[in-house]
Amino acid sequence: MAGYDVSIEALANCGFLDLRGGDDARQACSEYLDIVLPTCANKLVTAANGRIAFCISSNHWLLQVADGDQMDILQSLERSSAGVSHSFVDVSDLYSRIQLSGSESRDVLAQGVSIDIHPRVFPPGSTARTGMAKTTTQIHYVNESPTYGILVFSSFRQHMLDWLAMAAAKS
């Protein structure tokens, strides 16, 4: 029997870099990436080439790039930030990506996400790092169809898929 009108999909790996640093590092990164890294937590910017920078807090970003690009970008960023306080770490395998879409996506998410995801306060393009189903997630409201991206630490990937299947089920 069908449950909520949603589909749950595990997506392929992406390249991810964890970027930390002050204003100097942020500027150096922004210049190299041609993305202005936001300084406000729970914001994101999407570049023309599809790269996404999630702002975790004012000195902390998660950069999502095409898989395979991460090491080159990491090395270039290291060069651009030489002598500046920073920490850039490859975390491509730290995160797993899951996509939730369908007309009742919000009904499923609201079973496990305690933050307000009403479109008035969490419109398309929003992101937030928060708890969900007893673990940490980075939620991204991708588009109005509606589609949500869910990042989880990779050891929790199967748990989150099982949890979403449970939350979407009719039993």
Next chain:
Amino acid sequence: MSKQAFRANSGGRIDRDRPLTFTFNGKRFGGYAGDTLASALIANGVSIVGRSFKYHRPRGIMSAGAEETNAFVQLLGNDEEPNVLATTLPLYEGLKARSVNAWPSVHFDLGGMTNFLHRFFPAGFYYKTFMWPRDHWDWYGRIIRRVAGWGTAPKKSARNRYEHRFHHCDVMVVGAGPAGLSAALAAGRSGARVLLVDNQPEAGGYLLGGSTEINSQPALSWISEVVAEIDALPDVVRLKETSATGYYDQNFITALERRPDKSWVKERLWKVRARQVILATGAIERPITFADNDRPGVMLASAASHYCLRYGARPGRDAVLFTNNNGSYKHAIELKDNGINVAAVVDLRPEPDAGLVAAVTAKGIDVLLASQVSKVIGVRRVSAVEISASNDAGERRRIACDLLLVSGGWNPTIHLHSQSGARPAYDADLATFIPGTSVQNEVSVGACRGQFALSTCLSDGLTAGYAAAKACGFDAEPKNRPTCTAEPSISPMPIWEVPLPKKSSRAFLDFNNDVTSKDIRLAEREGYRSIELVKRYTTAGMGIDQGKTGNVNIIGLMAQITSTTPGAVGTTTYRPAYSPVSFGAMAGADSGDLIIPWRRTPITDWFIDNGGHLDETGALFRRPLFIAKSGETANDAINREALAVRNGAGIYDGTPLGKISIKGADAVTFLDRVYTNSWGKLPVGRCKFGYMLHDDGRLLDDGVTFRLSEDHYLMSTGSGVASVVHKHLEKLLHCDWPDLDVYLTPVSDQWAVICVCGPLARDVMRAAATSIDVSPDAFKFLDTKYCQIANIDARVSRVTYTGELSFEIVVATRHGRELWDTLLAAGRDFDITPVGSDTSMLLRTEKAFIAAGLEGDGYANIYDVGMGWVVPKNKGDFIGKRSTTRDLNRGGSRPEVVGLLPEDDSFVPPKGTPLIDADQNMIGMVTIGFHSPNLKRSIALAQLSDGRSRLGETVTLFTKEKTASAKVCGPVFIDPDGLKMRD
């Protein structure tokens, strides 16, 4: 199936075109869609719905709502559920229920014996009687549980889905009566996000069962207009059959929705965070305390009216109303107009509102002023009432009736307000408690703040709804205030107990727990003055109904007995939940395996497919304790695995190890401060063990830290303490040493870790096409090398957790399984053996590698566990340093870690076994014991007082089954010089 003899021919909000059948106590009845179980039972003339908790007195339906104190039933069938309120349970086709507390039946109840023996069951009876003889409690307990108690827990697990739902709103309105609807409308019109919850299947509150008018139209048409408008607002959510059950900090409110919109969801627990809360929870009519006031047929006046008007169900044929206030006169008229003969209104007051008296008299109803009901006649049903003057003087007279309506005033439903942390205040005019000063963003409107007039409820709601929305930034002044006729104020005359006619008479205050006015008097005589103590001693207010009808009467009586005011007595603490919440709803849908967010490594699936015995091993991982071949026992498997590691090759999934990236100009300084050892001289590309203490000197963790580049380190931590270590380091960095240029990034899941260990490990590495030279001279103990293994990028280190030659291979998580398969294939010729964590624990025990949490428990310091060598002589401050110097100063005997060799070499002492000396003093404790297949005998580690000076001595092990002797030895059982791991 019998005819519904007490159903009016027309009227009510039931759907007479949809007849339903149901079964109660084995008998089939008919009802209609729109009925509750209670209204259907009334329509069928069922007057006894259960037996009382302690005395097993027959009881009938007393109210028409969530305050019901008698009509709890056991719902049967697939939906079996104990203690369901018949008054709020909508009737459905095929409903099956039975009474609780009745054995063998409601009509012949053996437990009713306690009723005749009641003087032997006073307040505090359990405390007084069953305390002696003490060891008989089990025996008493079995009997008590048979006779007492409510419904029975279902044996089958719930098949239904229970769901949780987080929700945020600007304004939450609790209650959809006139005040709540007005509030929701005013707030909703402004554009605010509104959540309106109500515990009834349809909105309207008490107006559903009344004959009131708004704007000169029946109130019901006003309700449908308002509901239609509210439901059309896009940002208003209206939940039916939803009770707000708890009010917590920062406007966090739980609400239980029964039978939600999705047909497959049975109950949904809403967890609401509201910016503003409007409580429109109404009021509960108060019973009056007089002799035998609990007989079936005694009902709250408003409830009787409600059954008549809302359901067309007549709770009796001949009624008497006993009241102390103006609010209930209208019910006498409503009942009279709906076919019930109301013989008399008995009013305690000498001078009630003259208009009301005239109106009632005009209907042919006698009004007896300054009078009271002193006694009820009839056991299984009221048959008459005895009336006396309120000063108890003069003649008593009897009036025959089968329905006694009572109204002792109204108690505002202040439960949620009180749960929010506010203190209720006593209002002498209303003789009840009303909301006090709000302490959260919360306001009470209408009847629940003691404003009972409909016009006030409506305007209160509009004003509060507007104000709440405005506080959230929405502004839309309400227009078109509705009008309705004025009502006299209710003006109750407080009465806390009608004097009892006989010494043996009983008047009930808490029907649910069978607490009488005598119990309260007894408690006071025995010295219980605080209302909180009276409550606990008598159990008054502690039943399933949580004293919704009884509590104020108890407080009032207590005030009367102690000659003070109810305000001075005060209320007991109101606690969640307002109405019962099922365990299913608390648990939600994520039951079974989803209760814990289990983590997986890339190898978990392989273990599941290959005999791995998975169990929780910390950090939310389920790891294999051992990997059994078919037919093997746990011991067989552990022995085989342990022999393989010492003599051949083993392979172990170390992925759960915690990993933290430490980067920054001050990384070395940071490491020096958090580890006992020094890090400046560690070359890039090397690693070493670090020892981390708590500031109180206990061992927090030991693990290997790699230097990846000049200012970049990768720390590994024990898997179980990974999150503890991370928090410890984060706190030091941010709160104590924010000046350090260091960034911590937890990267545990980035890397898969696989260990190949044993004397043949080198051969396995070569066979697996490792791109570097792994010979002893080229790749030394504690070296780290980057290489490729079968074309997978890897970082390999020579570190060990078993004491054997080991290679720890770290690859990106996505390659973990591929590497595992490659190594298994490469090791096939060497009989490579996958090893579980029980085996790993055995191997570390043989080597006495200290485990934080076992040998290194909350009492043991670093010297006790034999690791004093990690404390450097000449190093600046580091975490734990000051405590180690204090420990050295302390002197006295310490629990030191030693090895034990039991004399009976097949006896494995269990963890926790005490060690005793000749005088039977406890001198230590076994921390872990094993049968070591490598030594072909049992071994153990223990904490032993002054253990290191007792080497060679014999101690006694004391277990439940037997005592045994063991020889004390140094803790390292295998390769004490560590030659194998350095090979």
Next chain:
Amino acid sequence: MIFIHCPHCGDRNEDEFAYGGDVEHRRPDDPDAMSDAQWCEYIYCVPNTKGWAKEHWWHVRGCSRWILVERNSINNELRRTDEDSDRE
């Protein structure tokens, strides 16, 4: 479930945070200069203030920052501080 204001993420449920102790309970700068008694006082006598106290909280399931929260331990009333825990 208290609702803690994180200066970076806004109001979030308590279960996203880890409690980090009373701000007043600072690790001494020079433990070696302390007597055993003073050191034990610091280690074992952890403040448990009745009423208002300033506390460290770690937003571990959010921005990962350490923040300061003023909380009244009697009724869980909270006051916004909008400060990070990093000492000046």
